[in-house]
Amino acid sequence: IMVTAMGDMPDRIGALRYGADDYVVKPYHPGEVVARVQAVLRRSRKAETQEDILRWQGLEVDVAAIVAAVSNPGEPVHILDLTPTEFSLLATLMRAPVRPFSRQYLLERCLPESEALERVVDTHIYNLRKKLEGAGVSGVLVNVRGVGYRFRQP
Known part of the structure; x- marks a missing residue:
């Protein structure tokens, strides 16, 4: 003001x-x-x-509570057991689903204190994909060739 x-x-x-x-x-x-x-x-x-609450179909991410859950019709809610880095990656990608994020950006945003190489992001994305697929959510983390990753467009 x-x-x-x-x-x-x-x-x-x-x-x-x-x-x-x-x-x-x-x-x-x-x-x-x-x-x-x-x-x-x-x-x-x-x-x-x-x-604070990001949603895509049955996937719900509560940023304030740091909880990610999947609710499929006729099944109990499945709370995802994510590492802090995986949670941060998921929330970052879901906030701007049409925007592709570079590995470097994701590394700086989700692992700010780390001196890791950009390819570490690939490992975290791989692990996050496996956890999402285990809960019935697949194909939401999309590779953008030559850039990095984005969340599946609505």
């Missing part, structure tokens, strides 16, 4: 284009600033909760 003495419309538009969530011109009432901060926080919480 930008608080400034410049109240011209071009200044306001410029600030919003550069990433400000809101714009308050001096002089202002402190209650107005508090209300605007609360509104921004409310919007950000809504965005977070919408992304």
